[in-house]
Amino acid sequence: MNQKKRILIVDDDPDFAAAIAKILTTAHYEVEKAGSVQGGMKAIEERTPDLILLDVMMEKYDDGFNMCYDLKHDERYKHIPVIMITAVTEVTGLKFSPDTDGEYLQAEGYLRKPINAEVLLERVASLV
Amino acid sequence: MAQSECILIIDDEEVLRDGCKQVLTEKGYVTATAENGDLGLQLIRELNPDLVLIDLKMPGKSGLEVLQEIASTHPNIVKIVITGYSTVSSAVEAMQKGADDFIPKPFTADEISMTVEKGLKKRRLILEREALMREQEVVRRNMISLVSHEMRAPLAATIQYLEVILGGMAGEVSQEATEMIERCVVRLREMLELFGRWLKLATYDPQKSAERFIEVQLSDVAAKVLEMRKPEAQKMKIHLSLEAPHELPSVMGSRGALEEVLDNLIGNAVKYNKEGGWVKVRLLEQNQEILVEVADNGIGIPQEHLPRIFDEFYRVDGRRNAPIKGAGLGLAIVKKLVETHGGSIGAESRFGEGTLFRISLPKSQQTQAERTGGCKAA
Numbered sequence: 245m246n247q248k249k250r251i252l253i254v255d256d257d258p259d260f261a262a263a264i265a266k267i268l269t270t271a272h273y274e275v276e277k278a279g280s281v282q283g284g285m286k287a288i289e290e291r292t293p294d295l296i297l298l299d300v301m302m303e304k305y306d307d308g309f310n311m312c313y314d315l316k317h318d319e320r321y322k323h324i325p326v327i328m329i330t331a332v333t334e335v336t337g338l339k340f341s342p343d344t345d346g347e348y349l350q351a352e353g354y355l356r357k358p359i360n361a362e363v364l365l366e367r368v369a370s371l372v
Numbered sequence: 373m374a375q376s377e378c379i380l381i382i383d384d385e386e387v388l389r390d391g392c393k394q395v396l397t398e399k400g401y402v403t404a405t406a407e408n409g410d411l412g413l414q415l416i417r418e419l420n421p422d423l424v425l426i427d428l429k430m431p432g433k434s435g436l437e438v439l440q441e442i443a444s445t446h447p448n449i450v451k452i453v454i455t456g457y458s459t460v461s462s463a464v465e466a467m468q469k470g471a472d473d474f475i476p477k478p479f480t481a482d483e484i485s486m487t488v489e490k491g492l493k494k495r496r497l498i499l500e501r502e503a504l505m506r507e508q509e510v511v512r513r514n515m516i517s518l519v520s521h522e523m524r525a526p527l528a529a530t531i532q533y534l535e536v537i538l539g540g541m542a543g544e545v546s547q548e549a550t551e552m553i554e555r556c557v558v559r560l561r562e563m564l565e566l567f568g569r570w571l572k573l574a575t576y577d578p579q580k581s582a583e584r585f586i587e588v589q590l591s592d593v594a595a596k597v598l599e600m601r602k603p604e605a606q607k608m609k610i611h612l613s614l615e616a617p618h619e620l621p622s623v624m625g626s627r628g629a630l631e632e633v634l635d636n637l638i639g640n641a642v643k644y645n646k647e648g649g650w651v652k653v654r655l656l657e658q659n660q661e662i663l664v665e666v667a668d669n670g671i672g673i674p675q676e677h678l679p680r681i682f683d684e685f686y687r688v689d690g691r692r693n694a695p696i697k698g699a700g701l702g703l704a705i706v707k708k709l710v711e712t713h714g715g716s717i718g719a720e721s722r723f724g725e726g727t728l729f730r731i732s733l734p735k736s737q738q739t740q741a742e743r744t745g746g747c748k749a750a
Contacts, residue, residue: 257525263532270541301521331524357528361539 248274249372252293254284254311255329256302260357264297267361268368281311288321294372298351300330316350325371327353377492378402378419382412382438383427383454388477392425395481396488409433416442416449422495423450423488426471428462436462436469443470448498450491516575519567527567531560569701573684576705578712585624585713587736590662591616593627594653597634601642609648612638616655623662623733629709636702637666637729644727645670661715661732669726678721682707 251273255261258279265275276293278284280302287293296315300308308328315321328351353367379401383389389405396403404419406412410433416424424442428435439451452473453466463474472494475487534557536542538550545553591614598612605612623630634653641651645668654665673681677688687700710717715733 257529259529260525260532263529263536266536266541267539270539331521331528357525358531358535361535361541 248272249294250274250276250291251295251297251368251372252276252278252284252287253297254278254281254302254308255297255299256280257299260299264359264364267364271365271368273368281307284311288315288324292321293324295368296324296326298326298328300328312351325352327351327355327367327371329355329357329359331357376402377423377495378404378421379488380412380415380419380421380424381405382409382424382430382435384408384430385427388427388454391481392484395484399485399488401488409435409438412438413441416446420446421449423452423491425452425454425475425484425488427454428466429456436466439466439471440469448495448502450495450498452487452491512574516571519571519574524564524567527560527564531557531564534560566701569705573701573705573708576708578708581626581629581712585626587622588625588627588630589620589622590630590655590664590733591620593630594634594655594664597631597638598653600635601638604639605642605651608642608645610642610645611650612642612653613650614653614655617657620655621657621662621735621737623713624736625713625733629712633706633709633731634664634666636706637731640702641666641668641670641727641729644668657735658732660735662735664731664733665728667726667728672723672725672727673719673721674723675721678719681719682717 251268253261253264253268253275255264255277256279258277261277261279265277268275276287276291278287284296284298288296298308298312300306302308308330312326312328315324315326352371355364355367379396381389381392381396381403383392383405384407386407389407393403393405404415404421406415409430412424412426413433415421426435426438426442428439430438435453439453442449442451447470450472451470452475453463453471455463455466455474455476459476463471463476466474473487473491475484479487534553537545538553538557594614594616598614602612638651638653645651649669651666651668651670654663654667656663656665673688680686681688682703683700684704685700686704707717710731710733713733715731717729717731719727719729721727
């Protein structure tokens with residue numbers, strides 16, 4: 245029997261996290277939620293998830309980026325796929341293109357809030 | 373307020389230096405003195421005074437040199453030059469080189485006080501303006517982060533919940549409720565899009581955009597946009613056409629921005645049209661310019677609205693239940709983008725008969741020449 249894949253959602257908007265969690269649990273994923281970078285790191289240390297959904301802007305506008313950078317430069321966690329999610333678009337000057345920001349942003353995917361349920365499930369399934 | 377204002381006197385004559393210092397100290401100003409230009413410049417850096425009095429005729433570094441240096445490093449310090457016995461020409465030269473005022477020798481205590489007070493009034497205005505501009509910038513930035521995050525986040529979370537409900541993940545939803553929730557999602561997405569557009573307009577930096585200009589072939593851009601708009605046009609049985617000469621010179625610009633311009637105009641021409649109508653895009657070369665015409669035989673724009681259609685948030689049909697939705701930002705963005713490209717835009721329309729938008733953009737060589745030729749037009 246296949247074990248349920250575990251997904252960690254790191255987002256400081258509890259409503260958004262709850263909605264995303266519902267989509268994922270309905271699709272039979274096991275979901276854990278964290279509302280901050282610290283909470284997210286703690287959850288990862290306790291039990292490594294199979295995938296992380298990571299909000300870009302939490303307390304600071306680039307919290308998510310920094311966390312992603314740290315994860316991808318940590319031998320223990322760099323293998324975990326990360327999908328960055330954000331409500332902002334390109335206008336804030338943050339860039340998400342893998343061509344220009346590959347060094348910095350090594351996430352496996354990028355999705356814009358709100359996320360279409362089908363798109364989310366497709367992307368997640370392709371990475372776990 | 374006057375008490376804390378700082379005045380620096382740069383003069384090689386001790387009598388004049390001390391005289392000014394005495395008069396101005398009595399008036400309640402903080403004063404400092406320097407007997408030559410180099411020391412004066414050092415004190416400028418250290419004290420950042422509000423106003424400086426500079427004697428034009430000094431041994432060593434001349435007053436004019438000192439003036440010019442201050443003008444370039446500290447443009448906001450008010451600079452008053454002290455000129456020799458009624459030498460008008462040196463005063464004129466000093467004013468040309470950045471002095472705010474001059475006072476000819478000899479002068480009385482009252483005269484110097486009045487000139488200084490007048491200069492400080494200017495200084496206060498400059499400081500006030502600077503503070504206002506800083507404040508404006510802070511407000512603008514806060515507004516941008518507020519709109520981009522604080523206002524979008526709740527919308528995103530709400531839509532996300534609605535998606536879950538619509539997907540049946542939170543239990544069965546009746547057909548009627550589904551339809552209503554679908555409308556909720558449509559309306560909320562419209563709002564998200566509006567924020568996005570507004571943000572684009574508010575944060576658009578023409579200078580930055582111009583630095584990345586490349587050669588763009590407008591007929592490619594027009595063809596692409598028409599292709600994208602085709603499904604929408606077909607639904608309304610609207611005929612789209614493109615007319616462009618084979619060897620159309622390119623323009624210098626941002627491909628993305630020019631696409632947005634044409635998409636806005638062609639999109640409008642399709643939206644505000646009638647079933648079976650047409651939209652004609654015509655590109656032509658005229659002298660040093662490329663003309664882009666987007667014409668339609670749609671519903672047209674009433675004459676009284678024409679002068680305002682490029683204004684931000686202006687809508688011809690401003691009713692809440694207007695059949696075609698929009699924020700009234702499309703044409704404002706178009707105009708801004710066209711102007712960034714050194715071009716201009718105009719519109720002609722007859723209500724009930726159709727509309728013609730005409731854009732002119734400089735041909736690429738000319739733009740390049742202008743770019744390398746400096747900014748005399750600015």
